[in-house]
Amino acid sequence: MTDIAPLSDDIGFLLSRAGSAMAAAAKSALVPFELRVRSYSVLALACEHSGGLGQRQIAENLGLDPSQIVALVDELETRSLITRRVDPEDRRHKRIHATETGRATCVDAQRALASSNADILAALGNEDVSALRRALKAIVG
Secondary structure, three states, X not given: OOOXXXXXXXXXXXXXXXXXXXXXXXXXXXHHHXXXXXXXXXXXXXXXXXXXXXHHHHHHHHOOOHHHHHHHHHHHHHOOOEEEEEEOOEEEEEEEEEOHHHHHHHHHHHHHHHHHHHHHOOOOOHHHHHHHHHHHHHHHO
């Protein structure tokens, strides 16, 4: 008979549970902004790149299929949070840019998310949070 390690020691299980808790909290924090986690992520990326970025770049950054990005961009554009502009380097493509309204919304949403994350991560000290962030970045690549 082999010894069975406790599920509570399984890193994949713990990451999944932690991810679920963070996602649920993020979902709640984004409700006042009428954003979902994925639409917020697209908006945040657009805000990070002042020169805009292509939908394929967004898909790669988020680990999504490019076809999933179209609806997210459409939704954000309808709300005037982002705009599509012709790519000056390749006029066949569009680049996604955040609008001023989009930037303001993103700042407010980030504050709400930071507060939500702080509540979840309250059991960790600042050094542990920094170490966790570094470890997760290493895993994600």
